[in-house]
Amino acid sequence: MSFLGKGNEGLMPKRICYILDQKNRSKLDLRKKRDNSKLLLKSDFEQFDFDFKNMLCWIYYPNYCFATIVDNKIVSCASAGYHADKNDDSIIDISTVTHRDYRGKGYAVSNVVALCEYILEMQAKKEIHYITDINNIASQKTALSAGFIEKRCSYILLRKIMSKLC
Numbered sequence: 623m624s625f626l627g628k629g630n631e632g633l634m635p636k637r638i639c640y641i642l643d644q645k646n647r648s649k650l651d652l653r654k655k656r657d658n659s660k661l662l663l664k665s666d667f668e669q670f671d672f673d674f675k676n677m678l679c680w681i682y683y684p685n686y687c688f689a690t691i692v693d694n695k696i697v698s699c700a701s702a703g704y705h706a707d708k709n710d711d712s713i714i715d716i717s718t719v720t721h722r723d724y725r726g727k728g729y730a731v732s733n734v735v736a737l738c739e740y741i742l743e744m745q746a747k748k749e750i751h752y753i754t755d756i757n758n759i760a761s762q763k764t765a766l767s768a769g770f771i772e773k774r775c776s777y778i779l780l781r782k783i784m785s786k787l788c
Contacts, residue, residue, distance in 0.1 A: 638775075641751055642769060644742065650768065660691060688733040698721065699733055700717070716751070726760075730764045734752070738769075
């Protein structure tokens, strides 16, 4: 369930891959979604105290994400990235991040569930991928708690290649 790649410091950590799509949508645990998971659009990010680019290492703001806001600060978010609404891409990679002071409170899984529900309702033919480091136990628990199914990373990579060719 993992793959290795060469990086700047030798081998990159092993990864664990998860998938959610229409076939296994019933596994999405909607009971984990909280009322405080709020949909934020690209235009909303500027009004909150949140260094999105540094926390997720993205160059661009995403078009949308689900976030938990405490005292006008985004403390946790799950995002599908800035390119997630492109119709020609059948695969959406999502990521999540929670400020260290707010971890262990269920915010990440709530935001992941809300985001996946939103994506699958908005774009039914999308396949959602969640890839995490094998040592990141909290992230693995988030994926499984939300309802993702673990898949071989080779399957995920093959699906990405096929989606680009078709």
